[in-house]
Amino acid sequence: MACRRQSTQSEGEHMPTPAWEVEPTGERRRLVHVNATARGGGVAELLHGLVPCQQAAGLNAGWAVIGGDEDFYAVTKLLHHLLHGTADPDRLRAESLRTYRERLAAQASWFTERLTRDDVVVLHDPQTLGLAPLLSATGARVVWHCHVGADVPPDRGPGAVWRAFAAELSAVDAVITTLPEFAPPSVPLARRFVAAPAIDPSAPKNRHLEPREVAALLDRAGLTADRTAPDVRLVQQTTLPADARVVLQVSRWDPLKDMPGVVRCLAGLAPDVHLVLAGTDPTEIPDDPEGLAVLADVQQTLAGLAPADRARVHLVNVSMRDPLGNALLVNALQRRADVVLQKSLEEGFGLTVTEAMVKGRAVVASSVGGLRQQVIHERNGLLVEPTDLAGVRAALTRLLDDPALRRRLGEQARNDTLERYTMTRLVTDYGAIAGSAEGALA
DSSP: OOOOOEEEETTEEEEEEOOEOOOOSSOOOOOEEEESSSSHHHHHHHHHHHHHHHHHHHOOEEEEEEEOOOOEEEEEEEHOOOHHSSSOOOGOOOOHHHHHHHHHHHHHHHHHTOOOOOOEEEEHHHHTTTTHHHHTTOOEEEEEEEEOOOOOGGGGTTHHHHHTTTTHHHSEEEEEESGGGGTTTTTGGGGGGOOOOOOOOTTTTOOOOOOOHHHHHHHTTSSSSSSSOOOOOEOOOOOOOOEEEEEEEEEOGGGGOOHHHHHHHTTTTTTTTEEEEEEEEEOOTTTTTTTTHHHHHHHHHHSSSSSHHHHHEEEEESSSHHHHHHHHHHHHHHOOEEEEEOOOOOOOOOOOHHHHHTTTTTEEEETTTTHHHHOBBTTTBBEEEEEEEHHHHHHHHHHHHHHHHHHHHHHHHHHHHHHHBBBBHHHHHHHHHHHHHHHHHO
């Protein structure tokens, strides 16, 4: 059952209150996921598919979403960058941690009133880790699933997070990461687990679309027809030509996705190649305060291109007010693309890459983090160094100019994804991990 976010008043201030996105049913043991947003971003995307699949498998699964404010999300964004090794560890000060913990402590009673010692709670990403000691005190088993990370030395950032959150990490019964090297070293090996994210091939974002459906969805969005859609904001000088070869990147407007760098890759590609950058409208993602700044940086980079190149770039901001329409548009964009690019500077795991692969698209991805697990060079895609623009252009050109290679890599990508990255596999993974925390859930 979906619930509207509410606010309560405490000591003269409006404090955020969690809400059920999917409420568990009955009194039997529950598996409760907790994250920071119901729409936008990979974790929300994952949970929209995972929770129904867990329910279909017989688990009493639910999903709660915490609240936050600008100060809280500024801290959690810093934690995000520290875990990727892209922020100064000295920025993580006691005052920031106090703000973070106070915001979560104000919400703890909502959980403690609803949880029992029979429940297993999965806290997703740094935004929710601070709840671990408070929820563990109820007797519930607590799992922390960290979807982000980078293979960087601890002194570049991750070590500062592990030290600051030593108490929280000691309170969890298990930690899940995408790769073993992303796990906090203080957590005993017996409590560390690895589980890659997954997709639902039958979901609206991934289901088969006929060519006429793809064309209709792109026309409706205004990408290929001269019209305006209420739930899509486009930045383009002209509509996308029917005969254009298309390179697509779908990402959050996040500095680590290097969307400005993607724009810079266009120069030097053949004149019939168009670039589409698509992301969720950053004004609708409260836990990502940098989105608007990144989008502005992309537009500034676009303004610096030669006029002929600028006319070949299309920026697509999709509203989450219509989740079904959003999902179908992304599906259509990925199916229209000749090559899908993921030029991340760091990436725990690329769900949008998995979505493209299950559609049989040829992928060029950065050789970083979890992308190296998904994309096997020359087998199901091509890996590149993200800062080597000439190398990225060369990989794109190679695929654009070789339809047979695109088909071969795309077919293998689909087969590998169906074998390794479906929700069925992730449901099994969670069952084993949660079961190790506290018996069987079913």
